Amino acid sequence: MKKRIIPALVVVALVAAGVVYLVRRWNGGGENRLAFSGNIELTEVKLSFKTTGRMVELLVREGDAVKKGAVIARLDRDQLLSQRDAQRATLAAAQSVLTQLLTSVDYQREALEGGQAASKADLNQAEARLRDLLAGSRPQEIQQARAAVEAARADQVRAASDWQRAQTLYKNDDISTSQHDQFRMQSERASAVLQQA
The missing domain is CATH 1.20.5 (Single alpha-helices involved in coiled-coils or other helix-helix interfaces)
Known part of the structure; x- marks a missing residue:
């Protein structure tokens, strides 16, 4: 009877070892793997380009998982x-x-x-x-200065008279604007020469 018990024990030990092996393999190899039940929440991110432009290539679809730094679309380079x-x-x-x-x-x-x-x-x-x-001053210089003043005064009187006439003619449209301005400048110039003399 002892002879029959030993082989039966060996068979039982082999079967037990096989069952343990199969259970461990089915559970994923043992203590390094943990199994939990629950829900995994994903982070949804709204993306946009830093610049405006026409998109020419979309490399992912909605719902695809992407990693940080991955290229997901390309803009028109041109x-x-x-x-x-x-x-x-x-x-x-x-x-x-x-x-x-x-x-x-x-x-x-x-x-x-x-x-x-x-x-x-x-x-x-x-x-x-x-x-x-x-x-x-010498007498001849004074004489020349007086003559210059008299000539300047005469020019100024004539230019002022021409200017008055030019204003009347301009109001009646008998002379052009450039002629009107020319008479005004002559009058102003004659007054300046008189003051300087």
Whole structure:
């Protein structure tokens, strides 16, 4: 009887080992795997491009799983390049305007400095004339100055008279605007010459 028990025990041990092996294999290999029941929530993300443009290729469909950094669509490259070129042209135009403005500022600065130099020269000339006047004039210079004043006064009276006539003629549309302006300028010029004399 002992001889029959030993082989039966061996068979029972082999069957038990087989059952344990099959149970472990069916459960996934043992202690490294855990099984739970429940719901998995997915994160839904709304996507958009950083720039505007026409989409030419969509690489995923709605509901597909994607990873961070994955390319999911492509925009029309030609349209983006033309937008870039247009923006570069706008930038170039703005830089050109800036250059023109800087040049204008430099020109105005130089003109102001030149104007100051001219004013200083006029001041020096006026001071020289004042010194000459204070030093005294010769009788012939005084005579010439009086003659110049009289001639300037006569020119001014004639120009003022012409100007008055021109205003009347202009109101009646008998002379053109340019002729009217010419008479006005002659009158103003004659008055300035008289004051300077």
